[in-house]
Amino acid sequence: MVSAFASSLLDTPDGVERWHFVTYDQLNQKLLPEIDAQSLGLIFIETSWKAKQLPYHKQKLALQLSNQRHFALEMQQLGHPIRYIFGKKEYYAILEELTDEIGVITVNKPAELILRKSISNLTNNGKIEVLEHKGWLTTSEDFISSVGESPPWRMDKFYRHIRKSRNIMLDVDGKPLGGSWSLDDQNRLPWDGAVELPKKPIFEVDEITQEVIQMIESKYSHHPGKIIPENLPTSITDANRLWKWAKSSVMHWFGPYEDAMTQEHKTLFHTTISSLLNLNRLMPINLLNDTLELDIPLNSKEGFVRQIIGWREFVRHVHELTEGFETDHAPINARPAAGWKGEWPEPRITPNVLENSFQLPPTFWGEESGMLCLDTAVSDVVETGYAHHIPRLMVLANIGNLLGINPRELTDWFWAMFTDAYDWVVEPNVLAMGTYAVGEMMTTKPYVSGTPYIKKMGDYCGDCSLHFKKSCPISDMYWNFLEENQDHFRNNHRMAMPMRTLAKRTQQAKDTAKEVTQYVRAQMSRGLKLDPIILEGIKS
Structure with missing residues (x-):
């Protein structure tokens, strides 16, 4: 029986000018090379090898795979030829077989070290051409010029540099709005019930998502966690709807209750967009610009902006510069x-x-x-x-x-x-x-x-x-x-x-x-x- 997803994929036409590998966490049209859609074929890989690296939560698998399938169909609708490959091998092995067939494949620089390592031999021998990842808001030059090439590194110096260099939330004298670069001291209220708690949106489960859920419950039943289908934003429409909800329902009170915890509500005034952000379903630049335009208290605005241009960008630079803190010897072995x-x-x-x-x-x-x-x-x-x-x-x-x-x-x-x-x-x-x-x-x-x-x-x-x-x-x-x-x-x-x-x-x-x-x-x-x-x- 042919699945709803497989039956939605069109045959690949001949004569595609260029093929581009879309990684599992680069699911946004704005990240693609800027050439005519019909000329740019997109390669997607869904391999069980990835799910065998760690016992990933079932909800995580469902979110990633359903978003990847939806994005493939969204790009097909815009005219891109699609090759969606199901496999069992590591990424490099699947891609190497493809390059033998179709020639050089481009890919945006993978965010994950594990994927960069997997394809490194293919990039070194010219079978894969690595392009700039346009989803980040800062460069390695930004990082090094603000905190240096060698540790110790501190986020606050990096954050101040980005605010100044990008003219973000500064007054006419170039000073931070509110008088301080961080307004964290205003963001430490425990939950006191003073305002109404937000009602989270739920998402409709279509055939494609349902197929993914059924596959995970069958193929990865030994993985931990549960799948809550209505908590799965899987299409670009779902992603935009979640961000719209966040802007209207939680961003105002995000700051004061940022550090609060309560049994009454799992997420309080947190936007819960981080999973879609790290899949690039939502682009950081759009979140930043939208937030800067919001009419919300300054401590809420600054707290959110600091997460987007400060901590998130800071940790990815540290991880890249240190090769994921890799060492040659572990004093104590982990299981x-x-x-x-x-x-x-x-x-x-x-x-x-x-x-x-x-x-x-x-x-x-x-x-x-x-x-x-x-x-x-x-x-x-x-x-x-x-x-x-x-x-x-x-x-x-x-x-x-x-x-x-x-x-x-x-x-x-x-x-x-x-x-x-x-x-x-x-x-x-x-x-x-x-x-x-x-x-x-x-x-x-x-x-x-x-x-x-x-x-x-x-x-x-x-x-x-x-x-x-x-x-x-x-x-x-x-x-x-x-x-x-x-x-x-x-x-x-x-x-x-x-x-x-x-x-x-x-x-x-x-x-x-x-x-x-x-x-x-x-x-x-x-x-x-x-x-x-x-x-x-x-x-x-």
């Missing part, structure tokens, strides 16, 4: 696919300066720990493939780091489970920022905290089976983390205050923190819930 069942390739070898060795526990795959903040964040990811940046950084990565989880395993978990995660964005965010695994290369200190921050910015503690003072282990894990890694942080000026406090703690307090951490590790490694009575006994 393939962070321990998910099945046969998977060996993980990449990347730094682990704190020498964290605890294996990613079953808790991160969905077993309950008893810590409501962690269990909620994990559940949200398992169900949707998404959580906003504070559950990612200050719950998932924070608790992972306090546990001492191997940073490669935690990074691969994020890479597999989040629908917006690709190597260039997930490795800087988790290896560098979330786990401090590369030291001070791009952050000045580890992003770790105890119970108070999570209690302040979230509403979990009141409903948690663990009392935030009597039995919650997070603060004890925090102090134990500092104790275990004090040699790394003793001379770090950003860590001076907590290290002074650590020095004043009694030996009994340090022993208690260590015992709490050991208990949490033992329970979570077996996929078991924490017992509040046992924790109270240890802490008392």
Whole structure:
């Protein structure tokens, strides 16, 4: 039986002047070479090899594959000849066979290091011609001129340079609107129920998306996560509709509640466009220009602009310059696919300066720990493939780091489970920022905290089976983390205050923190819930 998608593809005409490989994350017409559509044939590759590299969340697979199929048909409708190839081999092998048949193929420079490496031999021998990726907003020259060729690199210097050089949100004297380059100090409200929460849009599931879902549930049933069909924006119409909703429904309040967490609403006032942005279904330049024209509070506008032209561009430059932080030797080996069942390739070898060795526990795959903040964040990811940046950084990565989880395993978990995660964005965010695994290369200190921050910015503690003072282990894990890694942080000026406090703690307090951490590790490694009575006994 011929699928709806396959039957929609037209036969490839003879005499196509040029063939261009469209990578899985470059799904926008504006990224294509600027020649006549009928003369530019487009190659799409859907290979099971990609899905065998990590246990990608089913929602992620559905989002990527359905968007790729829809984009192919959208471009066919505009007149482009299409060759859509289903295969099992690595990208280079499929492309090499094609070049033998049709000659030189062009491709925009892939964003992902894994794909650049896969096709490197073909580019070196002239079978593939690499073109500029027109989706980025900054250049390597922008990066180097602002922060230099060698680390340490800091995002704020890069961000200021881009704002100044592009004349973005400046007053007549060239100073930042609002008096500061970052208005983050205005963006730290916990959720207080003061405004109405947004209702997220849902998307119609057409035949093509339904086929993709059925294929994934059959072919990749061993992958984690669930597919929520109505959460899948798959066409360009869907993408534009999501962005229109974001501009009208959440951008106004994005700033003040940017860091808030609540059980009432999974995404609060976050736009949830990151997955489509990283597929280039939505172009960064359009998001930037639209945001600059919006009539919204300045702190919301600046916060969003900083994400688009600051952090997003910064991390991709760092990742490219460091070849994804690649090293020759791992002091502590990580398990393939962070321990998910099945046969998977060996993980990449990347730094682990704190020498964290605890294996990613079953808790991160969905077993309950008893810590409501962690269990909620994990559940949200398992169900949707998404959580906003504070559950990612200050719950998932924070608790992972306090546990001492191997940073490669935690990074691969994020890479597999989040629908917006690709190597260039997930490795800087988790290896560098979330786990401090590369030291001070791009952050000045580890992003770790105890119970108070999570209690302040979230509403979990009141409903948690663990009392935030009597039995919650997070603060004890925090102090134990500092104790275990004090040699790394003793001379770090950003860590001076907590290290002074650590020095004043009694030996009994340090022993208690260590015992709490050991208990949490033992329970979570077996996929078991924490017992509040046992924790109270240890802490008392």
